[in-house]
Amino acid sequence: MKSLMDKCCEKCFHSPASPCKDYIKCRRQGPLCHEDESCRAKYKAFLEDIHLPEDSSRRQILICAGTGCTSSGSRKLVDALVEELQKQGLQDRVSVKITGCHGFCEQGPLMIVEPQKIFYTRVQVEDIPEIVAGHLVGGQVVERLLYVDPATGEKSLTYETVPFYAKQKRLVLANCGHINPEEIADYVANDGYLALTKALFEMTPEQVIEEVKISGLRGRGGAGFPTGMKWSFVRAAEGDKKYVVCNADEGDPGAFMDRSVLEGDPHAVLEGMLICGYAVGADEGYIYVRAEYPLAIHRLKIAIAQAEECGLIGDNILNSGFNFHIKIKAGAGAFVCGEETALLTSIEGNRGMPRPRPPFPAQKGLWGKPTNINNVETFANVPLIIRNGGAWYAAMGTEKSKGTKIFALTGKVNNTGLVEVPMGITMREIIFGVGGGIRDGKKFKAVQIGGPSGGCLPEEQLDLPIDYESLTSAGAIMGSGGLVVMDETTCMVDVARFFLNFTQAESCGKCTPCREGTKRMLEILTRICEGQGKEEDIETLERLARVVKSTALCGLGQTCPNPILSTLRYFRDEYEAHIRDKRCPARVCQALLVYTINAEKCTGCGSCARACPAGAISGEKKQPHVIDISRCIKCGNCMQKCKFGAVEKA
Amino acid sequence: MANVTLTIDGQKVTVPAGTTVLDAARSAGIFIPTLCHDPAIPGFGACRLCIVEIPGMRNLPASCVTTVAEGMVVHTASEAVIEARRTIIDLLLANHPQDCLTCEKNGDCRLQDYAFMYGVRQTSFHGERKNYPLDDSNPYIIRDQNKCILCGKCVRTCQAVPGRSVIDFGYRGFNTRVVTAMDVPLGESDCVYCARCVAVCPVGALTYKPMAGKGRTWEIQRKPVTCTFCESGCTFELNIKDGKVIGITAKEPGPGRPLCLKGRLGLELLYVEEPMTPMLKKDGRFVPVSWAEALGLEGVVARMKEVEGK
Numbered sequence: 026m027k028s029l030m031d032k033c034c035e036k037c038f039h040s041p042a043s044p045c046k047d048y049i050k051c052r053r054q055g056p057l058c059h060e061d062e063s064c065r066a067k068y069k070a071f072l073e074d075i076h077l078p079e080d081s082s083r084r085q086i087l088i089c090a091g092t093g094c095t096s097s098g099s100r101k102l103v104d105a106l107v108e109e110l111q112k113q114g115l116q117d118r119v120s121v122k123i124t125g126c127h128g129f130c131e132q133g134p135l136m137i138v139e140p141q142k143i144f145y146t147r148v149q150v151e152d153i154p155e156i157v158a159g160h161l162v163g164g165q166v167v168e169r170l171l172y173v174d175p176a177t178g179e180k181s182l183t184y185e186t187v188p189f190y191a192k193q194k195r196l197v198l199a200n201c202g203h204i205n206p207e208e209i210a211d212y213v214a215n216d217g218y219l220a221l222t223k224a225l226f227e228m229t230p231e232q233v234i235e236e237v238k239i240s241g242l243r244g245r246g247g248a249g250f251p252t253g254m255k256w257s258f259v260r261a262a263e264g265d266k267k268y269v270v271c272n273a274d275e276g277d278p279g280a281f282m283d284r285s286v287l288e289g290d291p292h293a294v295l296e297g298m299l300i301c302g303y304a305v306g307a308d309e310g311y312i313y314v315r316a317e318y319p320l321a322i323h324r325l326k327i328a329i330a331q332a333e334e335c336g337l338i339g340d341n342i343l344n345s346g347f348n349f350h351i352k353i354k355a356g357a358g359a360f361v362c363g364e365e366t367a368l369l370t371s372i373e374g375n376r377g378m379p380r381p382r383p384p385f386p387a388q389k390g391l392w393g394k395p396t397n398i399n400n401v402e403t404f405a406n407v408p409l410i411i412r413n414g415g416a417w418y419a420a421m422g423t424e425k426s427k428g429t430k431i432f433a434l435t436g437k438v439n440n441t442g443l444v445e446v447p448m449g450i451t452m453r454e455i456i457f458g459v460g461g462g463i464r465d466g467k468k469f470k471a472v473q474i475g476g477p478s479g480g481c482l483p484e485e486q487l488d489l490p491i492d493y494e495s496l497t498s499a500g501a502i503m504g505s506g507g508l509v510v511m512d513e514t515t516c517m518v519d520v521a522r523f524f525l526n527f528t529q530a531e532s533c534g535k536c537t538p539c540r541e542g543t544k545r546m547l548e549i550l551t552r553i554c555e556g557q558g559k560e561e562d563i564e565t566l567e568r569l570a571r572v573v574k575s576t577a578l579c580g581l582g583q584t585c586p587n588p589i590l591s592t593l594r595y596f597r598d599e600y601e602a603h604i605r606d607k608r609c610p611a612r613v614c615q616a617l618l619v620y621t622i623n624a625e626k627c628t629g630c631g632s633c634a635r636a637c638p639a640g641a642i643s644g645e646k647k648q649p650h651v652i653d654i655s656r657c658i659k660c661g662n663c664m665q666k667c668k669f670g671a672v673e674k675a
Numbered sequence: 676m677a678n679v680t681l682t683i684d685g686q687k688v689t690v691p692a693g694t695t696v697l698d699a700a701r702s703a704g705i706f707i708p709t710l711c712h713d714p715a716i717p718g719f720g721a722c723r724l725c726i727v728e729i730p731g732m733r734n735l736p737a738s739c740v741t742t743v744a745e746g747m748v749v750h751t752a753s754e755a756v757i758e759a760r761r762t763i764i765d766l767l768l769a770n771h772p773q774d775c776l777t778c779e780k781n782g783d784c785r786l787q788d789y790a791f792m793y794g795v796r797q798t799s800f801h802g803e804r805k806n807y808p809l810d811d812s813n814p815y816i817i818r819d820q821n822k823c824i825l826c827g828k829c830v831r832t833c834q835a836v837p838g839r840s841v842i843d844f845g846y847r848g849f850n851t852r853v854v855t856a857m858d859v860p861l862g863e864s865d866c867v868y869c870a871r872c873v874a875v876c877p878v879g880a881l882t883y884k885p886m887a888g889k890g891r892t893w894e895i896q897r898k899p900v901t902c903t904f905c906e907s908g909c910t911f912e913l914n915i916k917d918g919k920v921i922g923i924t925a926k927e928p929g930p931g932r933p934l935c936l937k938g939r940l941g942l943e944l945l946y947v948e949e950p951m952t953p954m955l956k957k958d959g960r961f962v963p964v965s966w967a968e969a970l971g972l973e974g975v976v977a978r979m980k981e982v983e984g985k
Contacts, residue, residue, distance in 0.1 A: 359847070376844055381720035381740035534825060534844060534851025535721045538759075541766035544849040548802040565799070572762040575734045575755065576723045583734065 029071040029210035030335050033064035041336035044344040046226055048336065049218045052210075074120070075204075075214040077140040084119040084161055087137040089202060091126025091288050092281075092320050098149070099134035105153045113157055125289020125324075126281075127202035128443030129189055132172060135202070142183035145170040175439045176461050189440045192459045194421070196429050197405045198445045201289030206324050209331040212292040218337055220411035224300045225345040228411075233304040234260060237407065239415030241427030246272055246363070246400035247475065247504040248580065249426070249493035252407075255397060258387035259305040262395035267307035269298050269349075270391060270398040272368055273314035273321070276360040277476030278527065280507040282431040282443055283401035287314065287321035290405065291328035295338065295351060297404030300411055302349040305397045309350050313368050316355040325353055360531035364579045365398045367533065378533045379579035400505075402431060422448030426492030430503070436472075436510035437464045444508075453487040456510055467512040470611075471595070475504025477524040477531075478584030480591030481517060500591040502584060516613035517596040518603055521588045522550035528585035539582030542573040546589060555616040558604035567593065608675075615659050618674045622663075624649035626671035633663035633672060681747040696738035696749055697725055707751055708760065708789050710877050711826035712739040715929050716835055722826050724763055724789065728753045735759055761793050769800035770849075771878075772821050779817075780879030783892040786824060807852070812862030814954040814961050815884050815936070816873055820852050823880035829853060829872035836933045841866045862961065869934040874925040885943075885951050886914060886922040899926055900946070902938040904970075909934045911942050920946045940969050 026033060029052050036059045039045040051057045053072070056064045077085050086106060088099050103121060110116045127135050132146040136156075143166055145156070152170060159165045171180045172187050181187040195201075204211035212218070224233050238253030259267060271294060275283040287294060298310045314322055329351055332338040340348045354372050361367045362377040369391050371377035390396020406428060410418045419427045426448040432455060435441045439461035446455060452472055456462070463469050471481040480501030482489070489495050493503050511520065529543035546569050549562050570586030570593075577583045593600060602608045609617040622633070622642075627649040634642040634650060641657040644650030652663070652672075664672040680689045681699065688703040695717070700707050710722035720740035727738045728750040735755060750756060767786060775781050790796075810818035827844065830853055834840045841864055845854030855864035873881045897912040900923075910926040911934075923942045925934045943950040944966055953969035954961040967976045 378844065381718065381737065383742070530848045532848040532851075534847055534849075535827070536723050537721070537763050537766060537824070538723055540825065540849065540851060541770055542762075545766065545769060545800045545802060548800070568758070568762060572759045576726050576737075576759045576763065578720055578723065578737070 026067055026071075028208075029068065029075070029213060030331075033067050034061065036061075036064075039336065041333065041339050044336045044341055046222075046344045048343055049213060049222045052213055053219075071210065072214050075211050079140045081140055082118070085139040086119060086121045087124045087139060087203065088121065089125070089127055089133060089135040090123035091130065091133075091202075091285060092318075093126060093130025094133035094135055095320070097130075097133045097147075101150050102134055102136065102148055102153065105150045106157070109153050109157045110161075113162060115157065115161060119161055122205050123207070124203060125201045125206045126285035126443070127184075128198060128285060128445075129187075129440070131441050136170075137184060137202075142185055144172060144181065144184035144187060146172045174461065188461060189442065189444075189459055192454070193445050194429050194447050195445045196409055197286065197293070197402060197431060198289070198443065200293065201285055204290065206289050206291055207327050209292060209328065209335060209337075212290070216412060217292050217408075218296055220408035221296050221299050221303075221337070222343065224303055224411050225343060225347060230260060230304045230306065233300060233411065236415040237304070237410060240406075240410040240418035241415075241422070241425075242403065242406055242410060242418065243426060243493060244399060245402035245406070245430065245506070247502060249503055252399060252403055255387060255399070256301065256305050258385070259307070259395050259397040262388050264395045266309075266394045267305055268391045268394055268396040269302045269305065269307045269310040270365075270369065270372070270386075270396055271298055271310065271312040271314075271404055272363065272365065272398055272400040273312055273318070274356050274363040274368060275315065275318075275401070275505060276363050276531075277433075277505045277507045279435045279509060280433040280476060280505045282433055282506060284318050284321050285443055286401050286405050286431075287318070288324050291321075291324045292332065293405040293408055294325075294401055295328055295332055297399075297407035298351060299338065299342070299349050300407050301397055301399065301404065303347050305395075307397065308348045309352070311352050311354050311372055311391070313354045313356055313362070313372060315358055315362075317358055322353060322355060329353070359533070360527075361533040361579070361581050364581055367579065368398070369396065376533075378535045379581075381578065423490060423492040425494055430491070430506055432506040432508045434460050434508045434510070436508075437467065437512040437515075438462070438510040439464055448492050449490045451488050451490055452482065452508075455491075455508065456487070460510065463510070463512050465512075467514065469510070470513050470515055471511045471517065471520075473501075473509040473511065473520065473524075473588070474507065475502035475584075475587070476507045477527045478502065478581065478587050479504045479507065480587045481511070481520060481595065482591070483595040486595075500587065500594050502587065514611055514613070516554075516609050516611040517592040517599045518550060518553055518609075519611075519613050521592045522547065522554055524588040525550055525585070528581065532581065532585075536576075536578035536582060538573040539577045539579075539585065542569050542577075543582075543585055545569060546573070546586065550589070553600065553603045554609075554614045556603070556607045556614070558600075560604060562604060563593065563597075563600055612674050615661075618659050619654060620652050620657055620659065620661070620663060620672060620674050622650050622652055623671045623673055626669050628669055628671075630668075632666045632668070636662040636666040638662065679743050679745050679747075681743050681745070681749060683749045684751055690743055692743070694743050696727060696729075696736075696741045696743055696747075699743050700727075700738065700749070700751055705751055707738055708785075708792070709739060710785055710789075710824060711828060713828050713831060713875060715927070716828075716831045719827055719831065722763070722824070724760055726756060726759055727751050728756050757793070760789075761795055764790050764793055764795045765798050765800065767824050768795060768798040769802065770804055771824065772804075772819075773797070778822070778879040779882040779887060780822075780876075781891065784879060785877035803849070805852075810860050810862075811884075812860035813866070813868065813884075814951075815868040816861060816866075816870060817882045817884050817887065818861055819880055819882075821880075822878050823853060824878055825851060825853065826877060827853075828875040828877065829881060832871045832875045832928055835928070836869075836871070839865075839867070839869075842872070862956075863959065868936045870925045870936075870939065871928040871934050874927055874934075883922065883924055886924065889921045890914075890916040895921070897924075900942060902942055904938045904941050907933055909938055911939060913942075913946055919948055922947060937970060940966075944970070 039048045136145040136148045234256045242252040243249040362371045364379045367377040367379040386396040431445045434444045473481045525547040529547045532539045534540045629647040639658045641653045679692045690699045709725045720737045725738045726735040805821045807820040896915045902909045909932045914922045952963045955964045
């Protein structure tokens with residue numbers, strides 16, 4: 026017996042060819058079919074290997090092997106640690122385990138010492154000997170590697186006390202960072218596949234759908250369609266063949282919740298898809314994951330292979346008569362393929378362009394068959410709902426938006442990373458609570474929510490309880506849950522221009538308003554940022570935004586004007602300052618800046634004049650210098666070089 | 676199938692269930708402009724010019740892909756609809772050469788018609804325009820991508836014939852254009868010059884080269900003629916100016932009518948007074964060939980000569 030998933034003795038007959046319905050329960054409480062102390066001990070030992078009891082004298086070191094920590098060198102830590110443990114003869118007492126993403130990537134590489142929950146940040150190879158000798162042998166926590174709260178300066182010993190985590194409610198992300206995503210036994214030891222067992226043997230497909238309906242779960246991909254309702258449509262749709270598709274084409278800049286779930290807890294997504302397949306009557310599933318997520322694809326492949334080997338994916342799963350197979354389709358990197366009809370077209374082998382709805386995928390989806398398509402986070406919620414009941418889930422959140430939502434918090438905020446919070450929390454709690462406030466003590470200006478198609482919300486909207494409806498009425502969208510925090514040094518016209526640049530480049534080009542409209546909106550915004558704005562530009566922008574929003578074929582086009590509309594709604598004065606006064610209030614738009622030298626601060630050192638590539642600065646030695654505005658190319662070199670803060674921009 | 680009654684611009688219209696709003700409106704004599712809609716290959720919904728207002732529906736749905744429902748109310752010319760149509764035409768003109776004076780399609784161009792109809796005299800946007808070289812790489816079809824409005828009718832009509840699919844959309848966003856495989860000029864592609872694409876192009880992006888400069892559209896009378904070279908029985912049109920047949924063009928292709936170069940050349944030989952020397956591609960280059968070779972009759976002609984000699 027090499028793993029928890031293997032048979033304890035010859036009495037166990039479970040295999041994909043001769044499945045046993047008690048397989049999962051057996052591995053956690055077993056053996057169930059026969060009494061044998063030594064068999065029981067074997068399972069228990071494996072379970073305790075995965076979850077060290079709190080009083081264990083053994084230690085388990087979890088090293089994050091998510092994309093973020095891997096790129097900051099966590100793989101080297103694993104090798105160094107294993108080597109050092111061997112050197113010290115600790116390999117039997119201390120085990121090393123890789124995990125998925127913790128969501129706090131900026132502090133990576135992250136390391137946890139269990140069962141004490143000690144949380145080390147930014148660990149480097151050079152720190153390994155100290156961790157081994159000091160902590161593991163000497164029992165002294167390496168203080169300098171603990172997390173320090175930038176706001177209070179306080180250190181946190183365990184991950185539970187890190188403010189970033191303490192204020193979250195991690196349900197979907199519960200396993201991420203704590204289990205080995207490349208080991209199915211880790212998932213099973215953490216209640217994995219119990220929901221599938223429950224659905225297959227204690228519930229009818231209709232009851233599963235009803236439970237999802239009760240939970241109030243809504244699509245986490247952005248539009249927020251009620252998941253249970255979608256499932257019931259697919260179940261009711263007529264067809265000899267049905268599909269379940271997982272949309273893992275996460276493309277919003279800065280959003281990486283789906284990637285982290287796939288990398289950190291792939292079996293949760295597979296289990297969600299299996300339950301969905303059982304509920305809607307499908308026997309085949311596709312995961313459409315972007316090729317830019319090689320690690321997620323790698324882990325998914327491992328997870329699928331292990332689940333197949335254990336008989337959890339395939340024919341006659343757990344002797345229930347339910348068949349389900351899962352395939353991976355790697356997307357070629359088109360943002361629009363996150364749109365469901367474009368995604369299906371892409372799986373079919375065609376250019377990923379959206380098609381009109383109706384017919385909706387539930388009626389005519391993949392290869393014209395009824396298809397249930399949900400995103401990664403939605404599927405990852407399903408096992409929780411089935412295991413704990415829909416009512417448990419519905420107890421969290423607001424009236425119309427239930428459960429938790431993962432946000433990718435980024436921008437000018439102290440703590441950036443993945444944040445899972447209950448629906449209905451305010452933006453202020455996320456940014457100033459979990460996020461620890463604005464970086465460098467600057468003033469908050471706006472938060473962009475929902476990716477490039479989302480909207481920018483100002484200070485006065487910070488106390489808005491977050492749910493699908495409230496965000497829409499405020500001019501933003503839930504989207505995939507990207508949160509970009511901006512401070513007073515951000516120009517809102519420039520922000521709108523940035524997002525339009527993205528949507529314009531990612532438009533598939535099929536429908537006229539999106540293809541041509543985004544281009545013209547981008548050109549107008551660029552012109553305004555360059556000081557060439559005209560009085561009628563705002564009106565033209567509003568007209569274009571209105572028409573593109575109301576006539577575009579797919580969600581990309583219908584939402585791409587949101588950054589313009591929301592900034593016009595809340596920051597119209599900035600547009601007017603650019604157009605009328607030729608002034609950028611945030612001092613970002615280069616063409617509108619005027620550099621001057623404050624004669625009182627200038628010491629006449631001349632370093633600015635030497636740095637100026639245009640020869641625009643002149644002045645006598647030790648006398649205040651002046652900038653010739655007509656020759657200034659606004660490169661900002663002088664400002665960077667001045668040690669006295671004498672160069673000012675306005 | 677059951678009938679459905681809806682109200683379009685205040686007029687009660689009864690049509691079979693499953694009909695599109697566009698077809699329902701047309702059946703009642705109500706005009707809705709379209710650019711990408713092809714009755715033979717419906718359901719694309721790309722140009723968005725056929726949008727209408729339907730109270731209760733989110734946004735302005737495209738009538739070509741919206742099916743009717745009992746009691747539905749449709750406004751085809753409300754303020755929002757007109758604004759959207761004018762803006763879409765404005766956007767198309769912003770990225771379209773304004774050389775109607777010399778355009779082969781002048782007088783028979785949908786974009787021109789709709790600009791006239793909606794009073795869009797000129798575009799209000801002055802930004803980047805497409806600037807692609809003219810594809811003059813073959814003897815039959817002139818492809819001016821700068822005039823292309825990306826309605827996709829050519830793509831779909833080409834894909835409708837099994838085994839062709841010579842063109843498809845390529846690139847993204849503003850750079851989207853219709854391309855051959857590997858984006859080579861048409862002359863180097865697998866195109867067989869059946870000119871289905873030319874027949875469906877609503878603007879001057881695809882024109883028939885042998886007809887270039889021979890007459891304005893309003894001077895030409897068209898007379899349908901059925902090709903008898905094979906059992907498909909495709910329809911072509913004789914283009915007659917001043918009583919003379921100046922060229923043969925394909926009539927709108929329908930299902931089961933593949934059209935082909937051989938058929939068109941054969942009809943040219945039959946009807947056109949001074950037909951152009953036929954060209955065939957050999958070793959990747961177009962070379963003039965005999966009519967017998969172009970029509971695949973070399974064997975027959977040789978045999979005839981043989982018999983004649985005996």
